[in-house]
Amino acid sequence: MTAPRQPAGEPVDERGASAPTETWAPVVRVEGLEQRYGSRVAVDDVTFAVEPATVFALLGPNGAGKTTTIETIEGYRAPSGGRVRVLGLDPRRDRGRLAARVGIMLQGGTLYPQATPVELLALFGGFFRDPVPPSTLIEALGLGAVAGTRYRSLSGGERQRLALGLALAGRPELLILDEPSAGMDPAAKAAVRSLIASLRREGRTILLTTHELADVERLADHVAILHHGRIVAQGTVADLTGGSEPAARIRLAEPLEEADLGRLAAALSSPGQRVTVHADRVAGSYRLAGAPMTPVLLRHLAEWCSIHGVGIEEWRVGRGSLEDRYLELTGDVTALGETGDETAREARARAGGGVPS
Ligand code: ATP
Numbered sequence: 001m002t003a004p005r006q007p008a009g010e011p012v013d014e015r016g017a018s019a020p021t022e023t024w025a026p027v028v029r030v031e032g033l034e035q036r037y038g039s040r041v042a043v044d045d046v047t048f049a050v051e052p053a054t055v056f057a058l059l060g061p062n063g064a065g066k067t068t069t070i071e072t073i074e075g076y077r078a079p080s081g082g083r084v085r086v087l088g089l090d091p092r093r094d095r096g097r098l099a100a101r102v103g104i105m106l107q108g109g110t111l112y113p114q115a116t117p118v119e120l121l122a123l124f125g126g127f128f129r130d131p132v133p134p135s136t137l138i139e140a141l142g143l144g145a146v147a148g149t150r151y152r153s154l155s156g157g158e159r160q161r162l163a164l165g166l167a168l169a170g171r172p173e174l175l176i177l178d179e180p181s182a183g184m185d186p187a188a189k190a191a192v193r194s195l196i197a198s199l200r201r202e203g204r205t206i207l208l209t210t211h212e213l214a215d216v217e218r219l220a221d222h223v224a225i226l227h228h229g230r231i232v233a234q235g236t237v238a239d240l241t242g243g244s245e246p247a248a249r250i251r252l253a254e255p256l257e258e259a260d261l262g263r264l265a266a267a268l269s270s271p272g273q274r275v276t277v278h279a280d281r282v283a284g285s286y287r288l289a290g291a292p293m294t295p296v297l298l299r300h301l302a303e304w305c306s307i308h309g310v311g312i313e314e315w316r317v318g319r320g321s322l323e324d325r326y327l328e329l330t331g332d333v334t335a336l337g338e339t340g341d342e343t344a345r346e347a348r349a350r351a352g353g354g355v356p357s
Contacts, residue, residue: 025088027052027174027205028073034081035068035229042068044229045082050174050222055196055206057216060226061330066209069226070178073207074104087174100128103172105163105180113152117143117162120151121169128170137165142191157184164192168199175199177208181215193219213323223322227330240325247320248288248298253311255284260308267304268297284313287324293317 026049035043043065050056058066071077072084075091075098084091089098111120118134125131138147141161146154154162160183167175180196181189193215196206200219210216216223217237224234233240256264261277268275273291280287291297298317305312320328 025085026050027087028056028207029085030069030073030082031084032082033069033072033079033084035065035072035077036080042229043072043226046226046229046231047082048222048224048231048234050205050207052205053200053203054221055200055208055219057220057223058207058209058226059211059213059216059223059326060209064226064330065229066226067178070176070207070209074102074176100170101173103167103170103175105167105175105177107163107178111151111162113150115151116148117151117154117158117165118147120162121165124166124169130171131169132171137168140168140191140195141165142188157188160184161188161192164195173204175204175206177206177210179209179211181210181212189215213321213326217322225326225329232329233325237322241319241322247317247324248293248301249280249285249314249316250288250301250312251282251285251314252305253284253313256286256310261286264301264304268300287320 028048028050030049031047033043033046034041046065046069048056058069060066068077072079073086073091075086075095078092086098087101091098115123117138121134121137125134138144141164143158143161143165146158149158151159151162160181164177164180167177177196181192184192189212196208196219200206200221220237222235223237223240224231225240226232261279265275265277268277268288268291270291275288275297276290278287278289279285288301298315301315302312304310
């Protein structure tokens with residue numbers, strides 16, 4: 001696909017008049033956004049800016065307010081308070097002008113059941129002056145095998161890929177994706193990841209919500225974490241993970257008994273320094289925190305494993321991942337694709353509350 005036809009941002013100044021020296025406004029600017037459903041505040045004083053040719057990821061647990069925020073940016077909801085600008089325009093008042101410049105991935109809707117992906121991509125492309133040829137989108141999205149299959153027979157993941165293709169049909173400057181790879185298999189997720197990276201390289205701007213934190217670490221230039229409708233952290237991935245204290249991560253040959261977890265924590269702790277051992281999602285994986293990971297502490301760890309005959313398969317010392325930071329801030333695990341075998345107590349423990357007891 002080729003570069004966007006127009007620059008992503010618009011030269012403006014704060015008064016809306018021509019700027020004396022050319023400055024580039026953010027592609028999306030959200031200022032003090034509030035959204036209420038009756039008396040319920042779903043989005044509370046949310047402010048962020050999406051810069052041109054960047055990937056901006058909006059994260060948060062279920063019900064945090066991501067979709068509400070995204071739908072307001074798309075112009076589907078009027079703000080209860082605050083202000084939203086997209087490409088310098090009001091997403092509701094200027095919806096017609098924005099339609100050709102903003103690509104939106106439709107969620108869960110049903111398209112013409114008899115139409116095929118090729119026909120639908122051609123139909124959508126017909127709304128735009130310079131559409132991407134359907135064959136290009138079919139190839140980019142790996143839909144070749146089902147290009148001529150009727151929509152009603154496509155799998156959920158194939159429909160999701162097609163929805164992404166439809167959002168791209170008009171070569172949008174801004175692409176808004178609400179959980180783009182939900183329900184996709186790993187290969188399709190990887191395809192979406194590389195597609196987003198290549199769109200960004202072309203100079204397009206991407207605003208997305210997702211629960212795929214590993215993707216966010218690889219792709220996003222800027223991240224905002226929503227929790228109960230408020231932004232609890234935002235910045236680059238490095239900014240966010242820099243706040244996590246360095247921790248050691250170990251993977252043991254066998255998962256430890258719960259009593260042994262406590263014993264290990266006690267063996268590593270010293271007066272004034274309480275080391276905590278957090279069980280990770282993967283059985284046998286643990287995170288140690290609470291004290292600087294000095295060579296002495298690591299030696300104690302190795303000795304404890306040696307004395308107790310515990311094999312170490314992997315160990316790593318460093319700052320936490322985005323997932324660690326996310327969990328610290330939200331205490332959320334269900335959003336990461338857990339199936340419910342982890343209790344809220346364990347989640348709290350992993351989010352910084354110590355060893356599950
Ligand atoms: P998820 O990850 O589950 O998609 P989300 O972060 O996108 O969640 P929203 O869909 O924006 O969250 O919902 C935010 C809150 O607003 C939730 O508590 C939800 O129940 C509530 N809400 C959303 N839409 C409506 C509505 N139409 N009427 C009343 N409450 C709503």
